[in-house]
Amino acid sequence: MVNEPERIAVSLTLGALLEVSSWPKPGNVHRTRDFDDTRFEHFLASAVAAQPVLREVAEMATRGERVPLGRYLYEAVRHSMSAHTGGNTNLGILLLDVLLASALARASLDPSDVRREALKLAKETEERDAYYLYRAIRLAGAGGMRRIRGSRAPDVSRPEDVLEKGITMYEALQAAAHRDAVAEDWVRGLERSLRIGLRVIELREEYDINEAVVRTFLEELATRPDTLIWRKHGFRVALRVSEAAQEILRIAGDRPVTETRALYELDRELHEDGINPGSTADLLAAGVGYACYLGMRP
């Protein structure tokens, strides 16, 4: 009763749910932390509302049809936004997941094969995809995305300009890649998301699901400053958060990081200061979805 496209959609949806549920994931919405405009429940509603769109994407890709990635991103965001009363919950996740769903439908289980397909699909995007990308960004009201400047890509507040300038979705995201880890991963064929997925699987063998996801998050944060923090608060702040993540991993050693006091303190501190490592969380959601697709179970 559940076919392959369905299995892809279920896995990616679960990835988003497990990501937002892992706690305390410092600075992000999680089980005991809401933002002013966006609650934990809004993330649940968003993930579930996008599932049918991801399934349709996977179905088209399975049939060998060209998937209009921009259009489906827009549709997924539209369904998500209308399923709750909060702000942007999953633009970044869906940007990754729409591409991932298409690539999984065409590739083998091997990550390098998935990456190759993702890259091919990304490069096949057209002006029309960029137009819908811009509309999706506007609809979500995503933080700090307006300022894709100093490039050929026009201001995101004017989707129609994209059509005139003849910029593809790949080009638009490439222009944003230096300041947005999600855009960067998209134009690189999801390399980082896929690697994150494999790491979650590895950690899941040793730890419970919550620890596996939180620990992966900290490892990512420790290695690369979060680009959402960077855009909103500057590089120094992003670097400081990465150092804090490193410190928690050092303190914990092999013990679960979720059992260290330092993790709860960092979570409290980031929430008080309104510092949100949201780009890293988006990559994590896609990565956990890939892990679920490969058979990891909570």
Place this chain on the structure above:
Amino acid sequence: MVNEPERIAVSLTLGALLEVSSWPKPGNVHRTRDFDDTRFEHFLASAVAAQPVLREVAEMATRGERVPLGRYLYEAVRHSMSAHTGGNTNLGILLLDVLLASALARASLDPSDVRREALKLAKETEERDAYYLYRAIRLAGAGGMRRIRGSRAPDVSRPEDVLEKGITMYEALQAAAHRDAVAEDWVRGLERSLRIGLRVIELREEYDINEAVVRTFLEELATRPDTLIWRKHGFRVALRVSEAAQEILRIAGDRPVTETRALYELDRELHEDGINPGSTADLLAAGVGYACYLGMRP
């Protein structure tokens, strides 16, 4: 891109997610409480895994085909169980939701119309449905369900006996109705689940989503002793829990119950004693799903 059967499946899935996420829902798994064998994440995985099955059920019902309710219940439970490593998460919810999905696909938005369709569908079930019901119960390893005795319905450990005895799914659940609120609601055309849904919508106008769901839960518990507690711990214990729920509602008045200390104390107490108002939670999940279908948003 999202048609009516899809919308039904999304709504019922979200209902299950919002139910398990509402907290502190005393005695149940919720955001900060796991059971020994079943974690919060297992409920997330279960809900998402069942979504494609619910969609298929709604599609068949929309086309006017007879939905094999027992078979689909079994399939939904099978997908749910294989999506995580824990114990029974959603047998009760799926029993209600498979029927609800079918009824919603055929009825208007009016609850009495939904109830009429649900009752009709329940009464049309056959021996084969009962056979799969028993298999679903066995697969889920549901608590205390073995003892449907003193009736024509055979022991649930022997699904094949059902076929010999010529008992329909409706008759089997009718035999269990006096000691299982979920079975009772099923044979009554989901009357209580639907009423719960309307109450959640009403409370949502005044309160945030979490308070609306937790408060509805307490109101139900206060009015009717939970049948899972009754089966496992006896009537006196079930009654005592209902009285505790009444007391919290009295203490809170119009203030959110989730802001009373008494609620957190009851949650702690029930968890320490292993007392789980699981039947009430199942009805709530279906009710919240109906509320989402009617347009309630978190």
